[in-house]
Amino acid sequence: MPRHDSGKQNILSAALETAGIYAVAALLLLAGTFVSPKFLTGDNLLEILAAVALLGIVSAGMAFVTYSGSMADLSLPSIMAFSGIIAVASLPLGLAAALALGVLAGLAVGAMNGFVVGRLNANPILWTLSVAFFMEGFMRFAWSNNQLYPDSAPGTPGAAFIGIFRIGVGIHPPVLRTTPLQGGSGTVPLVVVVMFLMFLLAHFIMTRTRFGRESQLVGSSRATARASGIRVPRVVFLNFLFAAFAASVAGIFLTSMNKLGVFYLGQGYDFKAVTAVVIGGVMLSGGRGRLSGVLGGVLVIGLLSNIMQFLGITAFRQNIVTGLVFIAVVGLQQYQLRAKGRDYA
Template sequence: MLTPPQSEAGRFTRTGKLTSILGTAGIYVIIILLLLVGLGIRQLDYLSLANLRSILQAVSLLGMCCAGLAFVVFSGNMNDMSLPMTMALSGMMAIQLIPYGIVVSVLGGIVAGTLVGVINGIMIGKFRAHPIIWTLAFNLVLSGLVRAAWGGSQIYPDTIAGQNETAQATAETFNLFARTYYFDGALPLMVVVMFIMFVLAQVIFSRTTFGNKLRIVGSQYEVARMSGINTERMVMTAFVLCSLCASVAGIFYASLTKIGAYSNGEGYDFRALTAVLLGGMTLAGGKGTMVGVFGGVLVLGMLTNIMTLIGVPTFNQYVVQGVVFLFIVWLNNYLEEKRGHA
């Protein structure tokens, strides 16, 4: 068949930066706008250390999830819908293992959560299951398993520790994770962990073979395969990294609330994806940076913060978050279509 030589110039902008209005630069413009709104409401109080800290601390769990989820989105697999149960599972496992010491507890939680990513990776990377359908179904399976395993009840670090004094001390340590601050309370440990994750993720994206291969896998799977890239392993690794980060977030969540429950990670699937997409990554994959994703996380955090300040009720906040999500997904599709990728 004849394929007429058509000019493609114009269907793509020169570097693609312009098409992504909410690219790295754009998201920080929004942050400044939100800062101004905040200043308008609370005057200089808004920029107080306490408020900035509370914004950062509030987004740190979401940020950890996003640092991992970014790999999945970047690889062109859209979202990890099993994020909530990964968080719940790692938190509950860590609490359950408190009697065996803090090291076993934390490692156990991380291993349990990461295992979710290994299974996701095998199913999606090797057997090419649909990422959304598979992780959604697997999330349901996990929530059933978790409820069956713990008889549908919540668990608490101090009750699990029982009367044993060393175990009680371990429970204390566990609860302290989310309450550790550096520099006179200015810098929470959770925020430090989130920052470390973002820096590592950025290095992996830009300076490792894995990150650079993942970029090609994400932008065109078949091209990667025909370029000699082990596409299966790349996708598997992306899901494993995603679950690893979610497990850490899950442990902090359990430590913060002092509760291990199957509902621990609820809502993190969509909130994390919203932040990642706000940060300039695309559902099609292969685009975006961690600097941008961090901006996306901040915007979502500040939005929540401002809504709380002006007294928007929690349920109404969900509506706003949902609308932001729908908008960003629409924008994503719209820009892709404009770029001729429909």
């Protein structure tokens, strides 16, 4: 049952739950205008979206894992790299086959995670951490530490593959028409469109399907879900599978962007995705949150890093800021829980 069908009070509280993160985003927009006159241009805003699109896709998947009570899937970066490598390696079979195989490779890892955590009750953090470590070693071993380059001669599947990240979709928002973007003039990059589609899909699954509702129950209390006749292992399995699906899609875009498949692509996306999910209001303890909030979290991270770029702050120092934001938000969540007297939780 979709929660917002059951009363006005609920719609309001739901809106308030996600309003916070969008208020932060609005504040950052405001702050950005003081940093640079170029900040509030269609060009720059689209650039921000393009910059966080991959993170957004991964976060939409990660949100399911967190929501259903498994905290985080730390193997998502390795799934990204793996599906990219497999896609590049299977390019001789044609572009469509390569993309399908790339996604399937990621799904295979996700299925393994889902089975081990769901059926065998492994600790999700430790298990996915080990998988990430194993996958890195496996990829370096299997491809002898080499990077895989797609064939970039025009007309080959390799060239088409490299083009995926650079495709613009023919939407022409009037604001953007004057501002040529990388790849095409006045168009929205495909990856941004895919990110929004991924969020729509994820939102639909979470609120409108039985699987989504059961994910909330499992996330809220695994023991109670089991005693309510819910197939907990299957729900957990599907959550990891969806996360792996999202990571595979992101991994293929990332590989296309870098024009090479290699084991280290995707590094850092684990932590950034968890940050986006948590500052978007999904409780680390599971069962609470919504995807609109996660999207807000992704945008805030994008805005923050864009502003820092304008300020000339280097990538490493940006990591320090992201880390601090995460710590602050987790602390705040915990404080709110206590203030609400939810110590029965």
